[in-house]
Amino acid sequence: MNLARARSTPDLLLDAAERLFAERGFDATSLRDVTRRAKANLASVHYHFGSKKGLIHAVIQRRLDPLNRERLRRLDLVARRGRPELQAILDAFLAPTMSVWQENPHFMRLAGRILSEPDRDLLDFFLAQFDEIVVRFRAALVRAVPDAPVEELFWRMHFVIGAMCHTWTASDGLEKISGGRCRIGDGEKALRRLVDFCTSGFRAPLNGKEGR
Amino acid sequence: MNLARARSTPDLLLDAAERLFAERGFDATSLRDVTRRAKANLASVHYHFGSKKGLIHAVIQRRLDPLNRERLRRLDLVARRGRPELQAILDAFLAPTMSVWQENPHFMRLAGRILSEPDRDLLDFFLAQFDEIVVRFRAALVRAVPDAPVEELFWRMHFVIGAMCHTWTASDGLEKISGGRCRIGDGEKALRRLVDFCTSGFRAPLNGKEGR
DNA sequence: GTCTATAAACGGATAGAC
DNA sequence: GTCTATCCGTTTATAGAC
Numbered sequence: 283m284n285l286a287r288a289r290s291t292p293d294l295l296l297d298a299a300e301r302l303f304a305e306r307g308f309d310a311t312s313l314r315d316v317t318r319r320a321k322a323n324l325a326s327v328h329y330h331f332g333s334k335k336g337l338i339h340a341v342i343q344r345r346l347d348p349l350n351r352e353r354l355r356r357l358d359l360v361a362r363r364g365r366p367e368l369q370a371i372l373d374a375f376l377a378p379t380m381s382v383w384q385e386n387p388h389f390m391r392l393a394g395r396i397l398s399e400p401d402r403d404l405l406d407f408f409l410a411q412f413d414e415i416v417v418r419f420r421a422a423l424v425r426a427v428p429d430a431p432v433e434e435l436f437w438r439m440h441f442v443i444g445a446m447c448h449t450w451t452a453s454d455g456l457e458k459i460s461g462g463r464c465r466i467g468d469g470e471k472a473l474r475r476l477v478d479f480c481t482s483g484f485r486a487p488l489n490g491k492e493g494r
Numbered sequence: 495m496n497l498a499r500a501r502s503t504p505d506l507l508l509d510a511a512e513r514l515f516a517e518r519g520f521d522a523t524s525l526r527d528v529t530r531r532a533k534a535n536l537a538s539v540h541y542h543f544g545s546k547k548g549l550i551h552a553v554i555q556r557r558l559d560p561l562n563r564e565r566l567r568r569l570d571l572v573a574r575r576g577r578p579e580l581q582a583i584l585d586a587f588l589a590p591t592m593s594v595w596q597e598n599p600h601f602m603r604l605a606g607r608i609l610s611e612p613d614r615d616l617l618d619f620f621l622a623q624f625d626e627i628v629v630r631f632r633a634a635l636v637r638a639v640p641d642a643p644v645e646e647l648f649w650r651m652h653f654v655i656g657a658m659c660h661t662w663t664a665s666d667g668l669e670k671i672s673g674g675r676c677r678i679g680d681g682e683k684a685l686r687r688l689v690d691f692c693t694s695g696f697r698a699p700l701n702g703k704e705g706r
Numbered sequence: 707g708t709c710t711a712t713a714a715a716c717g718g719a720t721a722g723a724c
Numbered sequence: 725g726t727c728t729a730t731c732c733g734t735t736t737a738t739a740g741a742c
Contacts, residue, residue, distance in 0.1 A: 291725080307612040309521030312717065323727055328719065330725090395610040398603075398663045400519040409667060416671055436672040437684075441657035441691045444664070448656025451610045455621060459628055460648040472649075479653045483695030503707080524735065535709055540737065542707095 292330045292340075294320040300341050304388035307395070308338060308404075339407055342396070345382060345389045346411045352378040354418060361422050368426045369481045375419060376446055376480070380473040383450050394451030397443070430488055442480045449476050504542045504552075506532040512553050516600035519607070520550060520616075551619055554608070557594060557601045558623045564590040566630060573634050580638045581693045587631060588658055588692070592685040595662050606663030609655070642700055654692045661688050 289297075298320035302311040313334055317324045331337040356374035360366045383390040396408045423435045430438075453466035466472050501509075510532035514523040525546055529536045543549040568586035572578045595602040608620045635647045665678035678684050 305612060307521065309519065310612065313719090314717085323725095324718095325720080325727065326725080334718065391610075395607075395612075397660070397667065398607040398610060400517060400522065400607075405667065409670060412671070433672070433675050434687075436668065436676045437687050438691060440660065440664075440668045440676070441688065444657040444660025445653040445695075446656070447660065448609070448652065452652075452656070455609065455617065456648065456652045458621060459624070460645070463645045464648045464652070475646075475649050476653065478698040479650060479695040482698035483657075483691040486690040486694035525737090526735085535707095536736095537709070537738080538707080546736070 291320070291322050291326055295322055295327060295330065295337065296341055296344060298322075299337055300345075300386070300392065301388050303338070303341060304392040308401075313337075335403070338404065341389075342393070342408060343411070345386065346393070346408075349378050349382050350411060350415050352381070353415060357418055357422060361425075366422050366426045368423075368484055369477065371419065371422050371426055372442065372480050372484065373477050375442070376477055377473060379446060379450060380469045383469055387450075390450040394447035397447055427484070434488065438484050438486075441483060445476060445480060503532070503534050503538055507534055507539060507542065507549065508553055508556060511549055512557075512598070512604065513600050515550070515553060516604040520613075525549075547615070550616065553601075554605070554620060555623070557598065558605070558620075561590050561594050562623060562627050564593070565627060569630055569634060573637075578634050578638045580635075580696055581689065583631065583634050583638055584654065584692050584696065585689050587654070588689055589685060591658060591662060592681045595681055599662075602662040606659035609659055639696070646700065650696050650698075653695060657688060657692060 295316060299311070299316045302315055302319060306315075313327050314324060316337070317327060327334070327337055331340055353375055356377065357371065360370040360374050379390060393408075396404060399405050399408075419439070420432070420435065423439070424432065427435065449466075449472055453472070456464050457466070507528060511523070511528045514527050514531060517523075518527075525536060525539050528549070529539060539546070539549055543552055565587055568590065569583065572582040572586050591602060605620075608616060611617050611620075631651070632644070632647065635651070636644065639647065661678075661684055665684070668676050669678070
């Protein structure tokens with residue numbers, strides 16, 4: 283309400299944690315690092331979030347919640363007018379990740395890494411945020427590609443997710459490998475390339491015989 | 495030479511480390527965990543590998559070296575006979591990862607995770623193993639898709655790598671999300687799906703206007 | 707090459723004053 | 725809500741005996 287007021291301690295902790303988790307990883311970031319950056323007290327983490335794990339969960343949920351709501355909002359717009367276009371569905375899924383990346387590249391790097399996290403608890407918590415996304419996008423894909431088995435749709439979305447995560451988390455690796463040719467820039471062109479690649483990949487022949 | 499002899503201490507350490515690093519991550523695995531599993535002494539790690547980082551590098555190089563040699567061997571077979579087929583090139587790049595995954599799923603999970611590693615030193619060491627791969631596959635792709643700008647080829651390979659890593663590292667996540675519908679099984683079918691998806695994605699129209 | 711013992715530092719968590 | 729002090733376990737790394 284009071285716009286001039288400084289950010290609250292929980293917010294400062296979340297900001298600092300998000301940044302450090304993204305830069306160094308969860309394990310390599312101590313609560314002492316977080317509180318030092320947030321200019322808060324060490325014990326404040328346990329007061330506000332209960333534990334380090336509680337802080338990690340809060341960092342994830344703060345961004346994932348609006349991200350997935352935006353995905354569903356866009357999917358609604360697409361699905362409302364008749365049979366949905368494959369490319370429009372993929373765009374509804376992928377485009378919001380670019381917005382988050384633009385506003386907060388730290389979080390997207392962090393999110394991409396969680397999917398390959400060894401910590402089962404953390405992975406399960408993360409995946410649980412996607413229950414509605416899975417149901418709704420699956421339904422849309424079935425309508426858009428009715429001749430594909432559902433199993434095939436899941437596999438192809440798996441590849442889409444892999445390409446997506448790699449785009450936002452490893453774009454500096456691409457820049458290095460390409461000798462500086464490929465820069466992610468503001469993300470707009472990268473998103474368009476990503477959507478085009480995925481749409482075309484999704485249209486691979488279903489019998490898998492083509493071109494062999 | 496002596497086939498009946500037990501494996502050497504360095505090998506036992508590498509085996510144990512590979513397994514634990516894959517299951518728990520680098521940070522969450524202590525040298526005590528490694529030496530306990532290898533039934534070796536704590537100090538043996540420093541004697542044979544100098545440090546924990548030295549051990550990590552050795553674990554990576556032991557598998558990556560033959561993997562990338564196999565990629566180049568297959569690429570040679572493909573490129574020898576005239577203009578290479580796009581699908582054959584991608585197969586030469588992707589198929590060896592399945593072989594490694596079959597023989598040692600632990601390592602592939604580990605390798606996939608390194609690409610999103612926050613530790614810059616480790617990422618740089620990892621990427622340095624791919625210098626020859628980048629040069630040789632780029633040349634083949636230029637021949638196979640001559641009308642595409644090199645920049646576009648790099649981006650598309652970036653997406654291929656993302657899909658590939660996600661396939662071998664997060665396949666259990668797919669199984670969970672798909673409600674048990676999608677299992678990676680022996681990897682053969684997953685590889686075929688992956689190659690088909692990537693080949694088709696690679697053939698996306700170059701102007702990016704199709705279907706919009 | 708292998709082992710014990712230990713150094714030196716850092717981790718998350720908590721009790722209790724304010 | 726904030727802060728200090730502290731508990732207690734763990735970490736990598738090394739010195740030096742065998």
